[in-house]
Amino acid sequence: MIAALEHPTGGSITVNGLSPDEAQRQRAYGYVFQAAGLYPWRTIRGNIQLPLEIMGFPKSEWKTQVDRVLDLVELRGFGNKYPWQLSGGMQQRASIARALAFDADILLMDEPFGALDEIVRDHLNEQLLQLWASTQKTIGFVTHSIPEAVYLSTKIVVMSPRPGRITDVIESTLPKERPLDIRVSPEFLEIAQRVREGLRAGHAYDDE
Amino acid sequence: MRSLLPILTVVTVLVALWYVAAIGMNSKWANDQATRAGVELSTSDLVADTWSQDRPRLPAPHQVAAELWKTTGAMVLQGKAMSKRSLIFHGWITLSATMLGFIIGTSAGILLAVGIVHSRAMDMSVMPWAIASQTIPILAIAPMIIVVLNSIGMQGLIPKAMISAYLSFFPVVVGMVKGLRSPTSDQLDLLRTYSTNINATFWKLRLPSSMPYLFTSLKIGMAASLVGAIVGELPTGAIRGLGARMLTGSYYGQTIQIWSALFAAAILAAVMVGAIGMIERATLKRMGMGGWVWFSLP
Numbered sequence: 001m002i003a004a005l006e007h008p009t010g011g012s013i014t015v016n017g018l019s020p021d022e023a024q025r026q027r028a029y030g031y032v033f034q035a036a037g038l039y040p041w042r043t044i045r046g047n048i049q050l051p052l053e054i055m056g057f058p059k060s061e062w063k064t065q066v067d068r069v070l071d072l073v074e075l076r077g078f079g080n081k082y083p084w085q086l087s088g089g090m091q092q093r094a095s096i097a098r099a100l101a102f103d104a105d106i107l108l109m110d111e112p113f114g115a116l117d118e119i120v121r122d123h124l125n126e127q128l129l130q131l132w133a134s135t136q137k138t139i140g141f142v143t144h145s146i147p148e149a150v151y152l153s154t155k156i157v158v159m160s161p162r163p164g165r166i167t168d169v170i171e172s173t174l175p176k177e178r179p180l181d182i183r184v185s186p187e188f189l190e191i192a193q194r195v196r197e198g199l200r201a202g203h204a205y206d207d208e
Numbered sequence: 209m210r211s212l213l214p215i216l217t218v219v220t221v222l223v224a225l226w227y228v229a230a231i232g233m234n235s236k237w238a239n240d241q242a243t244r245a246g247v248e249l250s251t252s253d254l255v256a257d258t259w260s261q262d263r264p265r266l267p268a269p270h271q272v273a274a275e276l277w278k279t280t281g282a283m284v285l286q287g288k289a290m291s292k293r294s295l296i297f298h299g300w301i302t303l304s305a306t307m308l309g310f311i312i313g314t315s316a317g318i319l320l321a322v323g324i325v326h327s328r329a330m331d332m333s334v335m336p337w338a339i340a341s342q343t344i345p346i347l348a349i350a351p352m353i354i355v356v357l358n359s360i361g362m363q364g365l366i367p368k369a370m371i372s373a374y375l376s377f378f379p380v381v382v383g384m385v386k387g388l389r390s391p392t393s394d395q396l397d398l399l400r401t402y403s404t405n406i407n408a409t410f411w412k413l414r415l416p417s418s419m420p421y422l423f424t425s426l427k428i429g430m431a432a433s434l435v436g437a438i439v440g441e442l443p444t445g446a447i448r449g450l451g452a453r454m455l456t457g458s459y460y461g462q463t464i465q466i467w468s469a470l471f472a473a474a475i476l477a478a479v480m481v482g483a484i485g486m487i488e489r490a491t492l493k494r495m496g497m498g499g500w501v502w503f504s505l506p
Binding site: 003004005024025027029030031033034035037039040041042043050051053054055082084 | 395401496
């Protein structure tokens with residue numbers, strides 16, 4: 001809904017003061033989908049360049065912009081490869097680079113690491129935090145994984161399924177510097193527990 | 209290389225069957241002739257005769273091959289490649305109508321598909337007519353097209369090309385509609401997040417996605433186009449073109465001529481479809497899809 005791909009049945013959403021439709025027209029956000037969704041007939045460079053072409057960036061900027069984001073997601077040197085030549089994690093990183101290429105203020109990510117295995121996921125989570133630190137962008141991240149949510153977020157919005165409702169909003173007290181093993185600290189587990197309870201509250205009437 | 213053995217096996221079996229069938233179909237004539245002449249035919253004489261008659265019901269493969277050579281390669285060696293007795297000449301007549309019709313049909317097909325994909329009204333209105341157009345037997349409508357066009361002064365190439373176009377636009381419409389609609393909702397949503405206009409969506413996503421479909425349709429369209437050109441030569445009593453060769457062959461009982469024209473048409477179709485296949489391979493390879501095309505059907 002933030003991205004105006006769906007429309008709300010009630011209420012209103014503002015994205016930095018704009019309606020989602022206006023925000024879409026102003027190209028205010030980069031979107032990362034569940035699947036990398038790279039176009040198979042374009043190289044990685046071509047894929048990342050796609051939004052630049054469509055948004056009418058001057059041709060002279062394409063190369064520098066693409067090189068910049070390739071560095072950010074640590075895919076330097078893979079620009080001329082085709083998507084099928086890359087692993088799933090690398091493809092997903094390329095799709096993050098594509099979302100970053102046009103320097104939108106907001107990055108929206110819809111379960112971007114859902115299809116990847118645990119180890120790759122941990123690695124990408126760490127990288128995402130670094131990316132966040134270096135770009136200072138607002139990131140909206142949807143996930144089904146509680147540890148992932150707690151590890152990545154400064155603000156966690158817990159939602160219940162059918163009907164989709166917000167059941168809890170948690171401000172994270174974790175520091176900005178987050179090594180992977182913060183996930184066994186008492187503070188982390190406490191927040192994770194609160195998320196779990198929020199989810200369970202949302203699910204409760206499902207079972208009975 | 210591995211595919212060569214099965215192909216050769218099938219060809220060998222077919223040729224063997226053909227020789228056997230030739231004995232069966234031509235033996236009546238051979239026996240009648242022998243009875244009239246009052247001689248008794250041994251089995252080997254009979255077989256030899258059935259494979260070498262002037263006007264057999266079913267000519268043997270080597271007779272067709274010899275006729276093919278006589279009317280193509282041999283004439284080239286004599287410097288008479290474009291003589292009226294040359295299959296190269298007749299093949300060229302048919303091929304030029306085929307190509308013109310193919311270009312018209314393919315362009316019309318692609319334009320219609322673009323319209324159908326972008327306009328709901330066209331989707332509802334054009335598609336049923338396109339399908340209906342293909343249920344009309346081409347043999348019924350071909351003479352009418354020729355007669356109507358002839359009455360407004362168009363003869364020769366154009367009417368035949370129209371029939372070719374009529375047959376070849378349909379596979380292109382169907383294939384391209386499917387191809388232009390093949391992008392997934394994720395791929396389309398991505399462009400929506402860039403608020404991409406219809407034009408850019410077409411050039412950056414729909415058209416590239418449709419390429420594999422396009423080439424498959426082009427191959428079918430090319431074959432249909434050739435059939436259209438040949439059919440277009442039949443009803444008018446044309447004297448030039450592969451269809452005309454088949455027609456005159458059937459008037460005069462020249463079965464060998466009919467069969468050699470038939471094979472010339474088949475070879476022509478194989479070459480044209482093969483050429484499209486090569487363009488397909490090169491294009492998809494340039495699009496980074498070279499890995500896939502080896503699995504697609506010819």
